[in-house]
Amino acid sequence: MAVPRELRQISDAVWELPVSWKPGMRVPARLYGTRDLVEHFDDGVFEQAANVATLPGIQKYSFCMPDGHWGYGFPIGGVAAFDPDEGVISPGGIGFDINCxxxxxxxxxxxxxxxxxxxxxxxxxxxxxxxxxxxxxxxxxxxxxxxxxxxxxxxxxxxxxxxxxxxxxxxxxxxxxxxxxxxxxxxxxxxxxxxxxxxxxxxxxxxxxxxxxxxxxxxxxxxxxxxxxxxxxxxxxxxxxxxxxxxxxxxxxxxxxxxxxxxxxxxxxxxxxxxxxxxxxxxxxxxxxxxxxxxxxxxxxxxxxxxxxxxxxxxxxxxxxxxxxxxxxxxxxxxxxxLEEHVIDGRRRRVLIHRKGSTRAFGPGxxxxxxxxxxxxxxxxxxxxxxxxxxxxxxxxxxxxxxxxxxxxxxxxxxxxxxxxxxxxxxxxxxxxxxxxxxxxxxxxxxxxxxxxxxxxxxxxxxxxxxxxxxxxxxxxxxxxxxxx
Amino acid sequence: MPYTYLEEIAIADVAFEARADTREALFVEAGDALMNVMVEDLKSVRPLVRRSFHAQAEDLERLLFEYLQQFIFFKDAEQLLLRVSKVAITQETGVLGLTAEAAGEKIDPSRHDLNADVKAVTLHRFRVRNEPAGLIATVVLDI
CATH class of the missing domain: 3.90.1860.10 (tRNA-splicing ligase RtcB)
Structure with missing residues (x-):
């Protein structure tokens, strides 16, 4: 599949699919990768990152990492944060091989x-x-x-x-x-x-x-x-x-x-x-x-x-x-x-982060x-x-x-x-x-x-x-x- | 062959399509298709031990899902490679019941040419459809 026409380049290695791309998206999808990597993403990556963006309580963006490819439910490389009170937990956002x-x-x-x-x-x-x-x-x-x-x-x-x-x-x-x-x-x-x-x-x-x-x-x-x-x-x-x-x-x-x-x-x-x-x-x-x-x-x-x-x-x-x-x-x-604490729109909040085929990468300090x-x-x-x-x-x-x-x-x-x-x-x-x-x-x-x-x-x-x-x-x-x- | 592997459905995994005239024969084929992902030559699996599978479900797709899970269960819990020779499906008050007779043996890498381990049966494109040519099941396995 060709890269969706609506995909907008945010920076050298960050791309965004707007909420208008698929009915029900609550947040945009952000895909990480150079132009070459993104152009070679399989069809599933765009579809699935957008599907994840429809889930209740998702915060900011539905992400896919540069090594992303099709998975079950979430793409492999999928990352999404959910409000613990209004959001969901999904086995498809974690994968069959838990803590691989x-x-x-x-x-x-x-x-x-x-x-x-x-x-x-x-x-x-x-x-x-x-x-x-x-x-x-x-x-x-x-x-x-x-x-x-x-x-x-x-x-x-x-x-x-x-x-x-x-x-x-x-x-x-x-x-x-x-x-x-x-x-x-x-x-x-x-x-x-x-x-x-x-x-x-x-x-x-x-x-x-x-x-x-x-x-x-x-x-x-x-x-x-x-x-x-x-x-x-x-x-x-x-x-x-x-x-x-x-x-x-x-x-x-x-x-x-x-x-x-x-x-x-x-x-x-x-x-x-x-x-x-x-x-x-x-x-x-x-x-x-x-x-x-x-x-x-x-x-x-x-x-x-x-x-x-x-x-x-x-x-x-x-x-x-x-x-x-x-x-x-x-x-x-x-x-x-x-459950991790992150700053979202200037406010420190506790969110439930799903990482599926993605590594936590905490910064210094x-x-x-x-x-x-x-x-x-x-x-x-x-x-x-x-x-x-x-x-x-x-x-x-x-x-x-x-x-x-x-x-x-x-x-x-x-x-x-x-x-x-x-x-x-x-x-x-x-x-x-x-x-x-x-x-x-x-x-x-x-x-x-x-x-x-x-x-x-x-x-x-x-x-x-x-x-x-x-x-x-x-x-x-x-x-x-x-x-x- | 009554089952074929599908090329590009799941890039990191394995998908198959099984065909048969009856529900019972379809289940036997689907079981072999799953087992054949793990062991190259099904004939190398000797019928030395027997196990019975039992499952209940509200529809045929869910029944097939539960049935296929049992091969994975016995492979991990008892290290058994199993093939099913006989399946009986009954229907009572809207619930489908399954009994299957399976036979096989302990995994022995010196005798069995092993492939990839099947982690799970997935719901992705999981379907049993009734076509003029017979019943067709599509199954994607997580590897």
């Missing part, structure tokens, strides 16, 4: 030190961090113990020897969203998730061993502040979420809200996947509590994986994790709704980011395709324009089916190996679906977010090892 997120971990090893051991390291990571269809984790929990995990998140990991206190400090929400109530999740969700702590999943979930090459450090001061301190430093980045548990919570509540939305609350929506309920309604509050359980499960999942990463590095290099300088940089969530990062802004980790590399960015003051939200990845441009036709898993493994990236995968076809060419240009996404003033690039991190589900 990224964690970045630094080491004091250089690429030269890791390369001789790379195959053993990646093989061991692949063995020890289960991935792929139906995989189960090494933390064996009965259903009752799992209920503690979903209410406590990374705090449960700390108590059970899977975390250091510093890991929690360096995780968004300190690894636990308050108010999670396991009584609000179905038994089915618990049955699906209780054996999946410590697993990557499949699709676009992965773990990478990456290198911060000297030429890819864009802001040495910020890089140093975030623990990227030497040339060719090796880091570990991974992307995973709340697995079957979060997916079931989302599915359950999509139907709960569809059932009451119009019948009880008189809310009419354009698309079933935008099912919602007033935030203050019993159903809205139940979903919020259940969503927090899935957020916490996901934090615990990434925390347990960090424990495994420490074990594997220690094993392969024969030194303690501490001697190897294995230290979490930060952990960010992508798919959440959170803001509450809610670790003390050690306060002078610098929040680290933002955005994952690129497995071939091209990923970015570490930082939140900036001018991020207030999007309620301090930025991109989350590079965003797909090619369907899974087309990618499978175009790329072959085995060939891709060989080509990547030739370029110095050692890959282990649970599915060669799944790997082909994740080929670099199926994604947008991550450099363009990072550049657009800088140009728009919603985050600033710190470093690009390029892969040397990859495990994929």
């Amino acid at each position: 997120g990224m964690r970045l971990v630094a080491t004091n090893l250089t690429c030269g030190e890791v390369e001789p051991h790379l195959h053993r390291l990646v093989d061991r990571l692949f063995e020890r961090i289960p991935s792929g269809v139906g995989s189960t984790g090494f933390v064996k929990l009965d259903e009752d113990e799992f209920l503690d995990v979903v209410e406590q998140g990374s705090r449960w990991c700390l108590r059970n020897g899977y975390a250091l206190p510093e890991d929690l400090e360096l995780t968004e929400e300190q690894g636990c969203m308050e108010g999670a109530d396991a009584a609000k999740v179905s038994h089915k969700a618990v049955q699906r998730g209780h054996n999946q702590i410590g697993t990557l999943g499949s699709g676009n979930h992965y773990l990478e061993v990456q290198v911060a090459r000297k030429e890819n450090i864009f802001n040495p001061g910020l890089a140093r502040a975030f623990g990227i301190t030497m040339p060719d430093q090796v880091v570990v980045m991974y992307h995973c979420g709340s697995r079957g548990f979060g997916h079931q919570v989302a599915t359950d509540y999509l139907h709960v809200l569809l059932d009451v939305m119009e019948r009880v609350y008189g809310i009419r929506i354009i698309d079933k996947e935008l099912a919602c309920a007033p935030f203050r309604s019993p159903q809205g509050q139940d979903y919020f509590s259940a969503m927090k359980c899935a957020v916490n499960m996901s934090f615990a999942n990434r925390q347990v994986i960090l424990h495994r990463v420490r074990e594997v590095f220690s094993d392969v290099f024969g030194k303690s994790p501490d001697d190897l300088g294995i230290r979490q940089v930060y952990d960010v969530t992508h798919n959440t709704a959170k 803001m509450e809610g980011i670790p003390e050690r990062y306060k002078p610098f802004g929040q680290p933002v980790i955005i994952g690129g395709s497995m071939e091209t590399g990923s970015y570490l960015l930082a939140g900036v003051e001018s991020g207030d324009q999007t309620f301090y939200s930025t991109a989350h990845g590079s965003g797909r441009v090619m369907s899974r089916h087309s990618a499978r036709k175009k790329y072959q898993g085995k060939k891709l493994v060989r080509e990547m190996q030739f370029r110095g990236i050692y890959v282990r995968t649970a599915s060669l076809r799944g790997l082909a679906e994740e080929a670099g060419g199926a994604y947008k240009d991550i450099d363009a996404v990072a550049r657009a977010s800088e140009l728009a003033g919603i985050s600033t690039p710190v470093a690009k991190l390029t892969p040397i090892g990859n495990i994929k589900g």
